[in-house]
Amino acid sequence: MSKTRKQRERIKTGIMAVGLILVWTVILAWMFVVWAEEPAAPAEPPMERQTVIEAKALPDVADVEALVRAAEMSKLYDVPLDAELQFHIIGLCEERGIDPAIVMAMIWKESRFHADSVGDGGNSLGLMQVQPRWHSKRMEKLGCDDLLDPHQNVVVGIDYLAESIRRYDGDVAKALVAYNQGSYKGTVTAYAKSVLAKAEEMRNA
Numbered sequence: 429m430s431k432t433r434k435q436r437e438r439i440k441t442g443i444m445a446v447g448l449i450l451v452w453t454v455i456l457a458w459m460f461v462v463w464a465e466e467p468a469a470p471a472e473p474p475m476e477r478q479t480v481i482e483a484k485a486l487p488d489v490a491d492v493e494a495l496v497r498a499a500e501m502s503k504l505y506d507v508p509l510d511a512e513l514q515f516h517i518i519g520l521c522e523e524r525g526i527d528p529a530i531v532m533a534m535i536w537k538e539s540r541f542h543a544d545s546v547g548d549g550g551n552s553l554g555l556m557q558v559q560p561r562w563h564s565k566r567m568e569k570l571g572c573d574d575l576l577d578p579h580q581n582v583v584v585g586i587d588y589l590a591e592s593i594r595r596y597d598g599d600v601a602k603a604l605v606a607y608n609q610g611s612y613k614g615t616v617t618a619y620a621k622s623v624l625a626k627a628e629e630m631r632n633a
């Protein structure tokens with residue numbers, strides 16, 4: 429082969445090599461561009477469910493007071509005493525651990541709910557027919573000086589009843605006998621039975 433022909437072959441081979449290099453360069457450049465693109469952000473994981481506490485509208489103060497009042501009214505007895513006096517009696521009974529129905533039945537028995545009732549020749553006064561001659565010290569201790577005031581009368585009467593219940597170890601029947609006649613003498617009297625029966629009737633009314 430002549431020198432000229434050899435030179436041509438080398439030139440051809442060189443051109444082909446350069447061509448291949450250029451082709452691969454373009455391919456690699458394209459691949460690099462594709463790979464260099466920012467990958468799509470992965471889907472965000474679902475947010476953890478948060479416990480949402482809905483802010484409930486606070487009830488109107490007047491509505492709350494009305495509900496409380498309705499609940500309190502449900503404790504009242506069907507007797508001719510106003511609500512304020514009944515709440516006063518119920519509160520005193522709760523403080524002393526006495527069933528309010530017993531006191532309401534006593535008032536029915538003693539005075540038929542008449543705050544100005546006077547009995548025993550003027551010796552027994554008011555709702556619970558308290559006798560000041562026997563309870564002057566009790567009245568002084570309790571700050572009560574007017575037994576015809578129904579609020580004061582029940583303070584003294586309930587205090588005396590509570591004392592009698594303690595004296596007879598919680599036996600209400602014996603305490604009622606003592607309230608009525610001064611002491612328990614071995615027999616549950618008609619007075620005590622009548623009060624207990626009336627109290628039961630009031631509870632079930």
